[in-house]
Amino acid sequence: MSTPIAADARHRIAYQGEPGSNSHLACQQRFPDLEPVATASFEDCFAAVESGEADLAMIPIDNSVAGRVSDIHHFLPTSPLHIVGEHFLRIRFALLGIPGATLDGVKTVHSHVHALGQCRRVIREHAFTPVISGDTAGAAREVKEAGDPTQAAISPPLAAEIYGLEVLLDDVEDEDHNTTRFVVLSRDFEQAPRGNGPVVTSFVFNVRNLPAALYKALGGFATNGVNMTKLESYMVGGEFTATQFLAEVDGHPDDPPVRRALDELAFFTTEVKVLGVYPADSFRAG
Template sequence: MNGFGQRLRRARKRVGMTQQDLAVSLKVTQPTVNRWETGAVDPPRRRIVLAGRLLGVTPAWLEFGDEEKVSRMENEHQMHRAGREGRIAYQGVPGAYSHLSCANVFPKMEPVAYATFEAAFNAVEDGDADLAMIPIENSLGGRVADIHHLLPNSNLYIIDEHFQPVQHQLLAVEGATLDQIREVRSHEQALAQCRDLVAELGIKAVQRGDTAGAASEVAELGDPTIAAIASSLAGETYGLQSLRGRIEDRIGNTTRFVVLSRRREEPDLRDGPCMTSLIFQVRSVPASLYKSLGGFATNSVNITKLESYIVDASFTVAQFYAEIEGHPAEKNVDLAFDELQYFSSKMKIIGTYPKHPFRLKG
């Protein structure tokens, strides 16, 4: 039983309600209330608010237990994204596209580099950083596999998303010219995305662990015959000049990032359209996935992403990561989640956040 489940059970018993009594009042089933109390699934935010009113406690107490801590965190995170201050973690080295995204979205925050995604997650969980900027998928390279395995086991929530255009630069030391370049270094995906340039110049392509690391290496070597493919920020960071910009073969290459926080921040419904991300496991019975998703169809909730991952050694238990358009406080979304919970052995909402304008481009 998790902290939320324990507090819900204690508050329910204090007012003399049974699980069935609470279920009737909340217009859910008794097994649903039981799954909340045992920690098998997390209830939608709207249900937490209603349960608090019925049981004479605040939603903040049900969710976190420490109201002073909740109040303090709410005050800290009231500022608009561009006005936030503090530290934001990212994976990579200075000059990476993750670093560039941090600078673009949160110009007042201090970007802090970490060697691995896990280290960036831990920095936020431990309080060493306030937020993390984490890539989740690329329009050409697909999903970032590590993230979908880290998210379910973390205590972090998605509070925002950002779409970062990937605009590669051919970087070299000051004074170098295009006709001097004999070798170019970068991450394998960046090299693959700039094949036309490599072929045009007739130069050798050498793989490195990441784009910004390649830029750092070129700056350290000081060899005018060796260039790097990396971001404009990498050029500024390591004192390199751009010999040619926008060198990618295909315009429109974009990486989607999610912003992670220690606490859930749900936007006001009146502020505009939202996205919600969740993780769930269905019961091991025939057609359970089909039935669990039926509520989204009947309630007109659009699922924009659905991906599965095997989570046990026997290859019989699948975990699903989903993204939907909507806010848990909207009635149709709440009804869809109720149906999903009924057919799920585990469900966790990992964030509701504003829909990025990039999605409106179609």
């Protein structure tokens, strides 16, 4: 695990979804001593930290199967919150039914649209009819409330414990590498110290509308030997000529190579905003 984040001063951590979701599980794994706070949407999750209702937020940002969580990439650049940590969670789904339900009796399977897409094999093999729910844990709650043995949920195993369901099948996800990366957000900018283990620096920037501007902007990272682990783009304000990039690099801004690369980046951009400088999770070394 990465270096703990001032846990003695923390009490609550917000996540999007219902109890029993993967985000809930990530909170339990990373901060077992904090009280998890469920929120209905990502906006509510961000707002809980901004208002002081929660001290931290656990936010999914990428999945090894589904790719990036697009909403988060739009919230981060304008949010006053800062990335202070990361956590990688191996995603495991189970097929859950009410007590007494049998696998042969299941007709419909409920889950979030992404979870259904990540568990196509079991759905196809058993000829289940997929039903989209708003949340994987919410699907488990809905199945329990319905009390119908022909309905099942594809949900994290934690949801079975919370909602009193039985596991009909374990590990129903298609890919055994299914992993979600979460970032931990805080109101305070807590920069990881230099020289105390691997560090990740996350930042956003807007390139100038000039020929080869992106090529020139990124050239400094190559010439200074800085490893860029993420580069994603999206439009700003609906304008096709204005593109914003989210980038992550290995290293600390005070490391001379990273500092030189960021200085060079500034020449070819209209804005550079550092979102966080935080310890790299040990999963990266895996």
